[in-house]
Amino acid sequence: MQNEKFKMKNLLLIGGIGVLIVLGILSVNALSSAKTELANLRVQQKEMSLLKEEFALLKNRVDSLKDRRSLTKVGGIVQAVDEVFATSGLKDKIKSVKPVGRREIKDALEEEAEVQIEKVNMNEMINIFYKIENAPMILSIKKAAIKTSFENPELLNITMTLSLVKIQDSK
Numbered sequence: 001m002q003n004e005k006f007k008m009k010n011l012l013l014i015g016g017i018g019v020l021i022v023l024g025i026l027s028v029n030a031l032s033s034a035k036t037e038l039a040n041l042r043v044q045q046k047e048m049s050l051l052k053e054e055f056a057l058l059k060n061r062v063d064s065l066k067d068r069r070s071l072t073k074v075g076g077i078v079q080a081v082d083e084v085f086a087t088s089g090l091k092d093k094i095k096s097v098k099p100v101g102r103r104e105i106k107d108a109l110e111e112e113a114e115v116q117i118e119k120v121n122m123n124e125m126i127n128i129f130y131k132i133e134n135a136p137m138i139l140s141i142k143k144a145a146i147k148t149s150f151e152n153p154e155l156l157n158i159t160m161t162l163s164l165v166k167i168q169d170s171k
Contacts, residue, residue: 077111077164080139088131090124093117100161109166112142117158119149125156138165 078097085091095116102111117128125146132139144160 077113077162080135080137080164081113081115081162084131084135084139085128088127090117090120090128093120093124105165107167111164111166113162113164115158115160115162117160119152119155120158121155125158128158132162138167139163140165 077099081094081097082091085094095118096114097116098114100112100114102109104110120128129141132141140163142161142163144158147157147159149155149157
């Protein structure tokens with residue numbers, strides 16, 4: 001009887017140890033998978049943080065363009081060129097403004113014109129590019145050719161293609 005009690009205690013002790021070992025293994029596996037999941041979530045967090053910063057930059061650029069387009073209402077590319085050059089005092093340097101074409105983009109209309117400017121110095125050219133870049137409308141330079149003037153090599157002749165994007169009002 002005592003022998004049976006001793007055997008029973010040993011069996012219970014061995015069974016308890018076995019249960020503890022199984023619980024230990026299960027908790028180590030759970031801890032290991034939790035650590036792996038935590039590492040994966042940290043990687044995802046870093047990626048999301050980078051995407052958040054990139055999104056914020058793009059949103060600022062889009063908002064800036066939206067603000068610029070609403071500042072000035074222009075009838076077309078010729079009027080836009082007149083406004084840009086009138087504020088810079090270089091309107092008399094424009095030789096010609098020839099509308100090249102227009103095309104519809106999703107919810108917008110893009111107009112292009114070839115602008116020829118003659119006899120400007122380097123400072124005036126920089127001012128022209130600055131005015132175009134910071135115009136209160138969506139105006140961009142598609143291409144530009146800069147050559148020295150035939151009469152005075154210190155002066156420049158500029159031929160550029162400008163593009164005006166006008167957002168069409170949804171009706």
